[in-house]
Amino acid sequence: MSSQVTQKRSRALQRREDIAGYSFMLPSLIFFVGFVLIPMVICIWLSLTDSNMHTQGGGNFIGLTNFSNLFKDEVFLDALWNTFVIVFVSVPAVTAFSLWVASAIYKLKMPVLSAFRCIFYLPVVTGSVAVTVVWKWMFDNYTGILNSVLKTTGVIDTNINWLGDEKYALWCIILILFTTSVGQPIVLYVSALGNVDASLVEAAQVDGATDLQAFWRIKWPQIMPTTLYILVITTINSFQCFALIQLLTQGGSGTQTVMYYIYYTAFKLTEQSGHFGYANAMGVVLAIFIGILSAVQMRLAKEK
Amino acid sequence: MENKTGNGKVYKIISLIILVVLAFLFLFPLYWIITGAFKPPADIYAQKPVWWPSEWVTTNFSNLMNKRTAPMWEIHMPFSRFFSSGGESITLATGPTVPAVFRWLLNTIFMAVAAMFLTCFTATMAGYALAKKRFRGRSILFGLIICAMALPKQVVLIPLLKEMSAIGLYNTIWAIIFPTVGWPFGVFLMKQFSEGIPGEILEAARIDGAGEWNTFATIVFPMVKPGVGALAIFTFINSWNDYFMQLVMVSSNVNYTISLGIATLQAETSIDVGMLMAGAVLASVPIIVVFLMFQKYFTQGITMGAVKG
Numbered sequence: 001m002s003s004q005v006t007q008k009r010s011r012a013l014q015r016r017e018d019i020a021g022y023s024f025m026l027p028s029l030i031f032f033v034g035f036v037l038i039p040m041v042i043c044i045w046l047s048l049t050d051s052n053m054h055t056q057g058g059g060n061f062i063g064l065t066n067f068s069n070l071f072k073d074e075v076f077l078d079a080l081w082n083t084f085v086i087v088f089v090s091v092p093a094v095t096a097f098s099l100w101v102a103s104a105i106y107k108l109k110m111p112v113l114s115a116f117r118c119i120f121y122l123p124v125v126t127g128s129v130a131v132t133v134v135w136k137w138m139f140d141n142y143t144g145i146l147n148s149v150l151k152t153t154g155v156i157d158t159n160i161n162w163l164g165d166e167k168y169a170l171w172c173i174i175l176i177l178f179t180t181s182v183g184q185p186i187v188l189y190v191s192a193l194g195n196v197d198a199s200l201v202e203a204a205q206v207d208g209a210t211d212l213q214a215f216w217r218i219k220w221p222q223i224m225p226t227t228l229y230i231l232v233i234t235t236i237n238s239f240q241c242f243a244l245i246q247l248l249t250q251g252g253s254g255t256q257t258v259m260y261y262i263y264y265t266a267f268k269l270t271e272q273s274g275h276f277g278y279a280n281a282m283g284v285v286l287a288i289f290i291g292i293l294s295a296v297q298m299r300l301a302k303e304k
Numbered sequence: 305m306e307n308k309t310g311n312g313k314v315y316k317i318i319s320l321i322i323l324v325v326l327a328f329l330f331l332f333p334l335y336w337i338i339t340g341a342f343k344p345p346a347d348i349y350a351q352k353p354v355w356w357p358s359e360w361v362t363t364n365f366s367n368l369m370n371k372r373t374a375p376m377w378e379i380h381m382p383f384s385r386f387f388s389s390g391g392e393s394i395t396l397a398t399g400p401t402v403p404a405v406f407r408w409l410l411n412t413i414f415m416a417v418a419a420m421f422l423t424c425f426t427a428t429m430a431g432y433a434l435a436k437k438r439f440r441g442r443s444i445l446f447g448l449i450i451c452a453m454a455l456p457k458q459v460v461l462i463p464l465l466k467e468m469s470a471i472g473l474y475n476t477i478w479a480i481i482f483p484t485v486g487w488p489f490g491v492f493l494m495k496q497f498s499e500g501i502p503g504e505i506l507e508a509a510r511i512d513g514a515g516e517w518n519t520f521a522t523i524v525f526p527m528v529k530p531g532v533g534a535l536a537i538f539t540f541i542n543s544w545n546d547y548f549m550q551l552v553m554v555s556s557n558v559n560y561t562i563s564l565g566i567a568t569l570q571a572e573t574s575i576d577v578g579m580l581m582a583g584a585v586l587a588s589v590p591i592i593v594v595f596l597m598f599q600k601y602f603t604q605g606i607t608m609g610a611v612k613g
Binding site for chain 2: 014017018020021022023024025027028029031032033034035036037038039040042043046101104105114116117118119120121122123124125126127128129130131133134135136137138140143145148149152179184187188191211232236239240242243246247259262263266267276279280283284286287290291294
């Protein structure tokens, strides 16, 4: 009898929790389901159709044709290659650089520390449009500061068309991406290094460990979760490199990336003419690659 | 021992010098934007770089303002495009015609503020529910949120565009605001903050007979306020700078954001560098000021969001 009562009561309690929980979730769920989940489902669906600007509604179901066409598409393969170059250069560079900066500044006194942190974060806050507009000028063939400084210091003899030359353009993009990517990792590393148990480091030093040993043996394992997080967010960011391409080269001089090619296929008038299905197939492929890479990073980090 | 600390000192000094040099390099683009905006054309197109404007001029800004015009504000009848004959929304009132950059700035501020308030409101409630309410389906929902966070946002922009045009929001500022609010990072962040609320306090409030909403408003909200501050500033800055979303969702001059406007001017007239720098100043300086003012909260938000990668 009494157990029945408690059961009833706990069921009533559970219902109360359910109602309260979902009421509090509701406003957020409307936006999340409406503008994140549903588009994701549409994205996968459209990638299996021939939908384009002219077809009304969803277009015709064509199975995996878009995907098989993708891997015959030279431009796409080129874009994929460039995207991987960007990711595999910028992710290690950003991670190593921000770790070095963070370990150099995290022990500094407060106003100095926060000044450094701010400065390295500024390119992120400045916004991609303002950043690219000024870099475009600095890289400019005739009026750019880079050419004139390099010429006066004797590094180069003739002006280099940085953004127009296949040899340099992608590296210029990577450089700008780098300056706009290190801000967040530095903030994260500074706080992670500040949280490392100081007594462990001291104990190691008493035992005669050098700074470098103390770092690798004690600090590195402790900041591993942060490193992992940084690897994942930097990977996602680098894969999505778009504004720089769109504003600087429009995919020219060997800088085509997947993200820009998606945009180009979907919105620029080409013979494909707004081929949404094809563009979405690229989106799905990109998401799969990001998923695989993140999973690999997680796995590697866990094994260590 | 002596020797070791000596080496350490040398290393420290060298790394500090490198850091200072790097800091100057990182600051340089911003310096170049600001000085460039006030340089006369002769300085801008000089063969040798002019490090400091030979003369501070405002012509770049006046060129920027003369470029395009737009009404300062318009008030549309909500949802009127569904029943008006041409599918256009009905304009109720229009403000005075001003240089388009002012309208763009107004749009951007409106967008960032609206996204900020909506995100904070929805995410605080949802974060609290996920952290403290044991409702059925909670772990599935949380799993969905984590998965969505790991996916690149930009990938879904095209289906999002289709959806927006289907519900008649395409080419309105709301088409940028709503997906920003839907992005689950805020919910995740607020869940992290809400975990810290002691269960006993909530239990005590319940025993005292406080209703759910009352408990949330008077007990939970004050306790997660630092989190709300962090989320607010984070959302404000991110939506201000989310250029790709703005580019896809908005197509007409009057609805441009400042970033989009400057990008369009750049595509049209990449010759007038001074004017573009003036535009870059308008696009970046306000947000930098906001960032510097609320830097503390911002840093906190970034770190809290990462605690459990």
